[in-house]
Each structure stands twice: as structure tokens, then as C-alpha cells.
Amino acid sequence: MKAVLRARGFTRKAATVQSSPPRRPRQGGLDRSRSPAWHDAAVSERQAPRPVRSDYVAWRTATSRWRDDDAYGHLNNATYYELFDTAVNAHLFEATGTNVRLLPQIGVVAETSCRYFREIGFPEPIEMGLVVDKVGTSSVIYRIGLFQGEDDEAAAEGRFVHVYVDNTRGPGDRPVTPMPEEIRAAVEPLLRTT
Numbered sequence: 001m002k003a004v005l006r007a008r009g010f011t012r013k014a015a016t017v018q019s020s021p022p023r024r025p026r027q028g029g030l031d032r033s034r035s036p037a038w039h040d041a042a043v044s045e046r047q048a049p050r051p052v053r054s055d056y057v058a059w060r061t062a063t064s065r066w067r068d069d070d071a072y073g074h075l076n077n078a079t080y081y082e083l084f085d086t087a088v089n090a091h092l093f094e095a096t097g098t099n100v101r102l103l104p105q106i107g108v109v110a111e112t113s114c115r116y117f118r119e120i121g122f123p124e125p126i127e128m129g130l131v132v133d134k135v136g137t138s139s140v141i142y143r144i145g146l147f148q149g150e151d152d153e154a155a156a157e158g159r160f161v162h163v164y165v166d167n168t169r170g171p172g173d174r175p176v177t178p179m180p181e182e183i184r185a186a187v188e189p190l191l192r193t194t
Contacts, residue, residue, distance in 0.1 A: 050117055051145050051154040056129025057190045058091055064122045064148075074119035075126075081112060084144045084158040087128040095186035105177045107140065107162030120148040120155045129154075132190035138176050139163045140187050 062083055070076040092100045092107075100106065120126060129145040140162045145154040164183070165174035 047115070051143070051157050052152050053129060053145070053147065053154075055154075055192070056131045056143075056145050057192060058130040060087060060090060060128050060130075062086065062126045062128060064120075064124060064126055066122050069121045073121065075121040077114070077116075080114050080116075080146065080156055080158060083126065083128055083146060084112065084114075084142075084160050085109075087130050087144045088142050088160055088162070091130055091190075092183065092186055096182045098182065100183070102167075103180050103182075104166070104168050105164045105180050105183075106167040107164050107179075107183065108174070109160065110139070110163040111159070111161040113159045114156055115158075116156050117153065118151075118155045120146065124148050130190060131192045132187050133192075135179075135184065135187055135191060137178050140179070140183075142190075 064075070068075050068079045089100065125148070127147040129147065131143050131145075132140060133143055134141040142158075142160040142162070144158040144160060146156045146158075148155055164177055164179045166177045167174065
């Protein structure tokens, strides 16, 4: 087997071990009030400006949990997406007065993204602002801003695209379909034109 691998150009390299730098003791947690330098360097000048509270239409508050923070002492990136999902679907449940999972057409996530501006995490509550950028025949584009503390600028902003599919046939056979009218009525008031 080794001869075959060598003949195909594979070689065994010695593993290198790098020691990690010593950890600094946390004293009072992270300073979450400033954008880190790595973020400023990564953000392109062509991107939209950092969102502020007035950019959003509907609001809800989530309780941050101890388990939401990762080993680096800030909210884990996967938790941001859980919060986006919660903000959108909680609004739909409340605005329609129905369990949207049981409708003949359901919204499935077609695209998500997140722009991180500053660290947030346990134990402060997280405010989630929701706005709709576009309502199509079978899709909705949401933006969700996450805020913590008194800062007017978002700590992060998510983009969340729902596409509506037939929910009567089951998984694997769900063609795109027009959005249900009760969903349209729930999302159109969130539209913000610039």
C-alpha cells in the first residue's frame, strides 16, 4: 500500500507541533464595545454601512445563555443563525396566529449570511430587529440585526432568504410554490423602502 501511495505522489510528512500561546486570565470579560481590528481590516469599503436600530421594524428579545458562548468567551457563530431563525419564525407564528409548519406551503431557507461587527455574549439579553428587504411571489428576503447593550449600531446582521415550497407531498418532492396569503400579510408590513 505504501508503494502505491508513493507512486501516486503521496508522501508521509512529519507532524509538527506548535505550542499555543499562554492564556490570559479573563478579568471582567471582553470589551464588547469596540470593533476589533481584524473586523475593520476584513470589511470591504463597498459593503453596506453598519446597520442601526432605526433600520428595523419589528423587535423581540432573546435571553443569552451560558452555553451560547464558546471557548473564546463570545457568542458562538452557530448561535447567531439560531437567533436569526428564531426572530423570523417567531414573527411568522405570532403574526399569522398559526403553526406555519403545518401550512400547505412552507418557507425553507435558501440562503443565509452574517456580517459580524462586534462581540456579544452571555449574560446580557440580545435584542433582535427584523426587517424585510423584498417580498416576491414565492420568496422573502429578511435582515435581522442583533444588538446588546445600549449601542445603536448592530453587533451583527444576518440575511435570511425563505423560498416557499409545497408541503403536501413530503420531503424530496417539494416544488417551489407561491407564498401563502397569510404569510404575505405577515411580512409585507415589515418592508422598509430606502
